[in-house]
Every structure is written in C-alpha cells, then in structure tokens.
Amino acid sequence: MPPDPGRLKRAVRRLTADADTVRSAELRSEVAASGAVAICDCQAGSSVCVAGTLKAVVLRPLAGVPTLEAELFDGTGTVTLVWLGRRRIRGIDPGRSLVARGRMTQRGGRPTLFNPEYELRAV
Secondary structure, eight states: OOOOHHHHHHHHHHHHSOHHHHHHHHHHHHHHHHTOOOGGGOOTTSEEEEEEEEEEEEEOOBTTBOEEEEEEEOSSOEEEEEEETOSOOTTOOTTOEEEEEEEEEEETTEEEEESOEEEEOOO
C-alpha cells in the first residue's frame, strides 16, 4: 500500500519546523479535543472555557493585595489568569496544563480571567 501523502507532509513539516511551532500545533489540537475555545476566538464579556499550558507564574501585588498571575498559552494566544488574595496555589506552576473557566475581560489590552475556576490536567 502506498504511503499516505498527507501523513508524509505532516512528518516533513514536523521535522523542518521549530520547536515552538510544533508545540503550538500540538496545543491547538489538545484544546480542540478538550472542548475549550481557542483564546484568539474569545470575546471580552463572555463566559469562556480555555485550555493550555502555563508559560509563567508570578506573584504581583495589586493595590496592596497579594495577587497570583499566570500566563496560559494555547497555541493561538495567551490569556492572563489572576487569583486575587493568593500568594501560591499548589499545582499552578510553569509548564503545567490546565483548563480554566470564567468571564473574559481586558486588562491593559490583554485578555484576562479573574479568579477563574480551573482544572489541572495530567502532564
């Protein structure tokens, strides 16, 4: 049986693409499989479910209140997750995959979810 030309194209694309491009494509397919919405398709003011990998987690006080912020990347964009009054949340670490739910807002021109519900995913 002759090889599938589509499969061969995907293999060549994976071999010639840089690591970030390959990881972005993998994340997009994982997001689609989880039933979450791509970050690039989210609208401010809507209730959303997003999934991806945490790129960075920082403690950044906001108006004197401890605030934990994390950047969630899904292959199409980044959303900032903000937990007010928290210094640390067990399992919220860079490289961790998770699903987050909440109301999308804009803060400083960037998509943001305040105090989102979250579900940690197996790594």
